[in-house]
Amino acid sequence: MKNILHVSASPRGKAAESYRLSLEIIAALRQRNPAIEVIDRPIGNDSPPHVDEDYAISQASVKDVSDAGSMARSEELVRELESADCLVISTPMHNLSLPSALKAWIDHVVRARRTFSIGPAGKVGLLEDRSVFIAIASGGRFSGDQARQPDFLTPYLKTILAMIGLRDVTFFTVQGTAAGGEALERTRQAAAHEIAAHFAERDEITTREKHRVG
Numbered sequence: 001m002k003n004i005l006h007v008s009a010s011p012r013g014k015a016a017e018s019y020r021l022s023l024e025i026i027a028a029l030r031q032r033n034p035a036i037e038v039i040d041r042p043i044g045n046d047s048p049p050h051v052d053e054d055y056a057i058s059q060a061s062v063k064d065v066s067d068a069g070s071m072a073r074s075e076e077l078v079r080e081l082e083s084a085d086c087l088v089i090s091t092p093m094h095n096l097s098l099p100s101a102l103k104a105w106i107d108h109v110v111r112a113r114r115t116f117s118i119g120p121a122g123k124v125g126l127l128e129d130r131s132v133f134i135a136i137a138s139g140g141r142f143s144g145d146q147a148r149q150p151d152f153l154t155p156y157l158k159t160i161l162a163m164i165g166l167r168d169v170t171f172f173t174v175q176g177t178a179a180g181g182e183a184l185e186r187t188r189q190a191a192a193h194e195i196a197a198h199f200a201e202r203d204e205i206t207t208r209e210k211h212r213v214g
Helices: 017-032 053-059 069-082 100-109 153-163 181-213
Strands: 003-008 037-042 086-092 116-119 122-125 131-138 169-175
Touching (some): 037 069, 069 100, 131 153, 169 181
Parallel strands (some): 003 086, 086 131
16 A cells, blocks of 8 residues: 545544544555555645536536546546545534535546446446545434434445445544533543454454465
């Protein structure tokens, strides 16, 4: 692994809980490869513009009819994603789902004939699979015994990323951030333990596979 694309979608920028959590994921990856490069793509306060008319016409056509406007922006973001060995997304949960900035980025990189094809079997991803880690922060709780709200964020992200070929998706969450204080610190620590356990397991699997090959 040579590089990580880090897409951060919170309007709070580097002060966001999701961003802080994503840095823990990146630190775990760098621990295994100190030379890894991180390409930052902050979109929380400067999201990609919504797709324009020519882009929409292209998606309904048999070919791309424009290489300007949002189609040019889409191509830039797709190439950035294609060149990444690993994708890390940090995002808050907004109104039970994803923030509009992240949806705008997704609309640019999920593109017919470019990142997925449409045939008799339906939509098929065209991107080579790679590890995707998603750091989510939520003021309330949406999973576990204390869940008090539905979750439309994680199923959507898993489905839409699989549609373009990215199926190796792992979620880490910090939930109940609105509680603050000790409750917030406990959920932070729980997330840190989950990250450590996940990468320890990956290391163990890699070691076993090397022994089998050897």
